[in-house]
């Protein structure tokens with residue numbers, strides 16, 4: 001490399017994640033124009049205008065949370081408390097609670113209020129080394145409210161040191177004004193809502209909740225057809241509570257990911273493997289709902305399906321703002337190895353977003369990385385409630401850990 005780098009990070013122990021952990025001792029990373037220009041042992045490093053000493057700390061790719069519903073208004077701890085005091089989920093839903101209470105609060109909030117409500121949650125994620133974040137809509141369920149949610153998601157990416165990917169999840173729940181008219185809602189979503197939001201540049205991918213309490217296999221296929229007409233990639237909440245053959249459906253559309261997957265069938269595994277669809281594991285929802293059926297991890301591994309791990313941050317089923325905790329849960333509850341968990345929040349999470357320039361420390365990728373006070377990479381999944389992140393570089397810009 002002939003050019004002089006902007007900054008050379010030295011005296012780091014690198015987990016590049018290129019192959020396994022991809023460890024490089026006495027490592028250095030050169031950054032130029034917001035990208036990684038060079039990675040290797042310090043002895044071979046290029047010249048740089050500035051040197052940043054990492055004091056022997058571990059340096060990993062910036063973490064990627066590839067499945068969140070983190071933009072919403074209101075709070076559902078009251079419902080959670082009522083459930084723990086004996087109310088049933090059905091009682092709460094009949095009283096207008098559940099997803100609909102978040103839809104009401106999100107519709108009622110101004111764009112600025114929605115942003116203000118969401119920022120503390122997002123800051124908590126970023127404080128733990130997250131540099132790329134997916135944010136879904138799905139609590140607006142009409143054109144204006146979905147647009148408001150997605151604009152807030154875009155603003156998050158402008159205000160904070162994080163790259164935001166937006167996902168349209170209009171097929172999350174049936175809004176009250178369409179009660180008993182699911183077909184008409186799906187028709188409107190495909191013909192009007194999605195094209196309008198896509199035309200405003202607010203949609204990077206399209207998702208649906210394919211479930212008995214959500215949308216059917218056929219309705220989901222229609223949403224995917226609409227996405228395809230607009231050239232947008234698809235992903236799916238699949239097989240969380242029952243087997244709807246959603247994973248096979250999203251694989252048929254060449255989908256980026258199928259997420260949850262507790263009820264995934266052998267046919268679903270095979271379809272995902274063939275299509276290269278990533279399995280996004282969401283242990284926070286499994287934990288919070290006290291589910292007992294685990295995703296078929298042995299079959300997924302055997303088929304070579306990439307495993308990602310995400311928070312699913314949402315007010316109903318996973319009020320979690322810690323990707324490190326999601327890693328710990330994936331290991332503790334589902335026996336992922338710490339290496340699988342770390343690859344799940346870096347390489348494979350980037351792939352679940354269709355991203356080619358994040359997820360590893362390699363020349364040419366965006367200069368997104370995190371610096372950690374840990375003895376070894378497994379500590380990231382091991383500790384519960386600790387935050388060993390000391391700083392983050394996003395798009396080449398260093399910041400001490402957000403607090």
Ligand code: DI6
Pocket residue numbers: 098099102172209237240285314315316317
């Ligand atoms: N799966 C879920 O479990 C949540 N959404 C989804 O697609 C529920 C979201 C909520 O209760 O607010």
Ligand code: FE
Pocket residue numbers: 067069237312314
């Ligand atoms: Fe979700």
